[in-house]
Amino acid sequence: MTAETFTLVDGDHVSAVPASVIEALVAAGDRPLAIDRDEGVAYLGETALVRATRLASLEAPDFSLPDLDGRVHSLSRYRGQKVLLVAYASW
Amino acid sequence: MWQALHEELRDYGFTVITVALDKSADDARPWIEAARPSHPSLIDTGHVVADLFNIVNVPTILWIDERSRIVRPNDVAFGTDTFKHITGLASAKSLAAVRAWVRGEAAAFTAEEIRALQSLPTADDQQARAEFALGDWLFRHGRAEAAARHFVRAGELAPHDFTIRRGTMPMRGLDPMGPEFRTMLAEWTAAGRPYYRPLPDTRG
Numbered sequence: 377m378t379a380e381t382f383t384l385v386d387g388d389h390v391s392a393v394p395a396s397v398i399e400a401l402v403a404a405g406d407r408p409l410a411i412d413r414d415e416g417v418a419y420l421g422e423t424a425l426v427r428a429t430r431l432a433s434l435e436a437p438d439f440s441l442p443d444l445d446g447r448v449h450s451l452s453r454y455r456g457q458k459v460l461l462v463a464y465a466s467w
Numbered sequence: 468m469w470q471a472l473h474e475e476l477r478d479y480g481f482t483v484i485t486v487a488l489d490k491s492a493d494d495a496r497p498w499i500e501a502a503r504p505s506h507p508s509l510i511d512t513g514h515v516v517a518d519l520f521n522i523v524n525v526p527t528i529l530w531i532d533e534r535s536r537i538v539r540p541n542d543v544a545f546g547t548d549t550f551k552h553i554t555g556l557a558s559a560k561s562l563a564a565v566r567a568w569v570r571g572e573a574a575a576f577t578a579e580e581i582r583a584l585q586s587l588p589t590a591d592d593q594q595a596r597a598e599f600a601l602g603d604w605l606f607r608h609g610r611a612e613a614a615a616r617h618f619v620r621a622g623e624l625a626p627h628d629f630t631i632r633r634g635t636m637p638m639r640g641l642d643p644m645g646p647e648f649r650t651m652l653a654e655w656t657a658a659g660r661p662y663y664r665p666l667p668d669t670r671g
Binding site for chain 2 (some may be wrong): 420435441458459465467
């Protein structure tokens with residue numbers, strides 16, 4: 377069963393699109409697209425070229441994430457300080 | 468873990484920022500509350516930072532300078548020696564290196580050296596991240612079975628990415644410290660591949 381309308385998720389942006397848009401994105405073969413035809417949802421990711429180019433420039437990519445209180449912090453807010461960025465997990 | 472370092476060096480214009488790659492704030496909460504941090508302790512359920520910085524396992528650290536430039540790329544460092552008997556990685560070297568950097572006592576890597584130490588993402592890595600993100604969206608919308616299919620597919624595309632292969636186990640109802648993880652780890656290391664990949668000067 378393939379859905380006729382898809383929910384297309386692009387980062388925080390969510391839209392409803394006809395299946396033809398999904399097929400066009402597949403055909404374009406540019407940004408990575410993960411598709412669940414049964415559920416009618418697709419996620420559009422970022423290319424390796426964009427990610428790799430940014431990392432190789434040595435300019436830290438900016439991001440905004442919440443703390444436990446829901447307060448959002450952006451990396452760019454800490455410009456002017458040296459930052460030790462630590463990614464960890466409970467797993 | 469890093470709170471002591473953060474406090475020790477705060478007069479040098481330094482801050483720690485921790486990012487939890489967990490499936491919920493609740494999973495990260497015990498760690499954060501135990502640390503009682505005075506530094507930003509962020510929650511990244513969507514693995515945004517893993518995507519942006521090509522992070523494939525935890526713990527991963529980076530040094531970013533005052534001009535927002537990466538001066539030490541992805542490295543493995545533990546804030547304590549609690550896991551040293553398992554990982555073989557002691558915290559002292561990493562902590563000493565951070566202190567020397569922050570206090571301006573150490574020569575920085577050149578841009579060329581940093582780039583030589585970077586691991587850049589491939590098309591498969593990014594397709595894996597899209598599959599992970601789709602699985603994550605489905606999981607959050609109550610479609611756990613559908614989500615699991617995409618988590619598995621993501622792990623097939625990027626078998627070295629343990630933020631996916633191990634990080635999604637809790638969303639698949641698997642214990643990330645349990646038998647499925649141990650099997651995965653055994654298969655990985657049996658082929659001569661290290662689970663942790665510290666930078667050459669971090670290795671003891």
